[in-house]
Amino acid sequence: MIITGGPGSGKTQLVHEFLTTLNSTGARILTGTASWAERDQPLSLVGQLLRNAEAEYAISHHAAPAVNSSAKNRLSRNPGPQAPSEPSEDVTAEALQHLVHDERPLVIAVDDAHAMDAASVRTLVHLLRRSRSRRVLVVCATSGHFGEIRSAAHTELLRQPHRRVRLAPLSEASVGELLAAQAGRALPGSVRSAYHRATAGSPLLVHALLDDSTGFGPEIGPPVAGTAYRQAVLSLLRRGGAGHARVARALAALGSLAEAVPLGELAGTTPVGTQEAVDILNSAGLLDGHAFRHPTAAAAVLEDMDDAARTGLHGRIADTLYRSGAPAEEVARHLSAAALVPARWGAGILRTAAEQALAADEVELCTDYLGLVLRDCADERERHALSVALARAQWRTNPAAAGPHLEPLREAALDGGLSMRDTATVLRYMLWQGDTELAAQAVATLVHAQSPSDAQIIAEVEFVRQWFYGVALAGKGAPAAGRDPRGRHVRADGGGLAARVAALIGGEATDESAAAVAQALQGHRLDHLNLELVAMSLLAIAHADRPAVAADACDALLECAGQRRATTWQALLGAIRAEIALLQGDVAAAAQGALAALGILRAQSWGVLIGLPLSTAISALTAMGSCEEAEELLKHDVPEPMFRTVFGIQYLRARGHHYLATDRPFAALGDFETCGRLLREGNPSLQKGIPWRSDLALANLRIGKARTAREWAEEQLRLPGGHSSRARAMALRLLAATCKPHRRASLLRESIDLLKTCGDRYALAQAYADLSAAHYELGEYARARLVARQAAREAEACHIESPVDAHLLEDPARPETTGSEGGPAILSDAECRVAGLAALGYTNREISNRLHVTVSTVEQHLTRVYRKLNVASRSELPSKMLEHRIPKLSDRWAGTHSSAG
Structure with a gap:
């Protein structure tokens, strides 16, 4: 009986089950497994059968088997290829024939019979011929190509009377039944199909995938190829000959190019042997044509090779592909795997493939190829170019990794040794x-570049230096143009991005100039050389009172950066998007976005730009009232050179406002004064874009220096055209804080109009709250409540607490004009102002100074307030004012009111 089927089809299991049914018959059963490794050792299989017979007899009879001593002595030795074959075959035939003469039926089962040595085949044929009248059965389990073995012995074996049983692979329906039996329920057709596609119905591989897929739980989902599957693949591979393994390894290494190269040449096999191996691997469920059905199978085959063999194979493949004119990226893949750079053509192929990989956003492949070329490059100038190209690629995902390649090139850059x-x-x-x-x-x-294109490149560097990084002046020896706020001339050829940004920040911002920059960004490629220019463009649009336009452009670029897996772009653009959200007053989104950006890159990769997301996050968290979280961010180490850039300025401003929010006004004043000093020493035109004078005005208000605060606010307002509506609105609001109520309300209304234009809802909420307080001081209670509600709506929109007293948001119990008890009208305007300051804890003399009345007048007002509210002392004022719905004078004005204005 000959049982055929592909490797792993269940032949061995079938033979085992069959032999188990014979246990009750008393038959003598001899089993053996042929091996390709022993195929050149005569009688290796028959010797195995007889040794098994000896063991079986000894176990059942506790004595030596009935095999003559001569045969036993000869079989105890393992005859080599040079040993005389005829005597051995005679002896083994005699020994087997002796077993046949036993009264018990004889069953000989041979697994992997296609690998039997010729001498063993001849011996079995001899046995069958001489035992036709005896009860002898030979069962051969073999791969499907058993009948194609071209040897006289195998041909003679097939001539003996026999039956054939062929085991076909499992159908998709049968795989589904197997899975359902394991799961206890029917599984979706997609799962069944996935298992069948990965295994071609090989029972061994299906069970291996099941073992891996259920390793972490009983649920059966899509197939998971793990350890069990890898072991099954290798066991199938090892059942074949060495030629089969070589073909499998070549196919695994070639991947999709398996049919494009001479496979036999790479595997060292004949065309017939190559096709036989491919057929066997297909019947085993490993291949579909010339491709592995599952990538894990190919990986397992390659990993099973020793390093030298694997790299040698990849080297041969690369050479074959190059000679056949294959694409550079295919050749380079194998050169990289072999760590090989062929002398005449390797470097060129690898550089071409690196450029293609980078264009396809495969940064790791690109750096692998360039690193390999750099390893073997001896020319210094060429090494410099390779180092820069390698750094440019790494910059996309990890700027810190680019540093070691660029740091040694500073001198070459200054000496003209680079392009x-x-x-x-x-x-x-x-x-x-x-x-x-x-x-x-x-x-x-x-400055004296040799070509217009070179001049434009260096002009853009200077443009970015002055306007994106800012602050630091050119060093000694630099020409005067280095101090020109517009920097070196950026040509507007073709309406390029740099030229449009220069027009936007260098003149009056208009809808047209902002739209021109946004339009240029739409077609801008994500390339490292343009990263800072793109970032600067977005910030320029946002600070030109068009944050919504900047947000839309930034969102589109962020989506593109995500698709291209450009980590550095994602981090910087994410930080800019958070800054835009902050300018829009959406402090919650700003905090979330800035913190997310900080998490994308390590601190070393941010360089001085870490000040951008840090300052945004600190400002947003402070505005939200999350001062402890902001304090934690201030503990982060930042690079000292950051403070020589605009990012350091923004960091100091954010820290200063945090100090104000945590009642450290003098620390805040110090930070704001440092900002002003750095900006005055650096690019003077940046000053109009950074409202540090307003920051100083606010700090001085907080320490009670209203006149100094007014001077700083007025200086901010006197700046020439081009500064943003937001900066002017902030200055107007601070100027209002130093004025009497009537003038204050007028300035605040102007500030609110500007804030509506620029879209900063957080600042708008604060301005509405200030205006509400001004109306209240003027005794305009209904108007104060109306404006307070507007402040509350804006605060709710940007997810912060309402900046106005809750009682201003409630309807009064009765009209204010009735003058009856229980409402604000029971106190006069002057009494309300005095009571409000007293409730905040100010002494009579302090109230006198702030309201510019005598102490005696304050005492008279308080006497009437005590009587009307029925209070005995100053300490009862807050609770009584709350009881009568009389809002206390806000802290926002307590320390700022002045006679000025």
């Missing part, structure tokens, strides 16, 4: 790390 494009990359690295002064000196030495 202008590569020089620009090194300079941008210097700026990213905060070395703005050295970068300015380098730009100054390159």
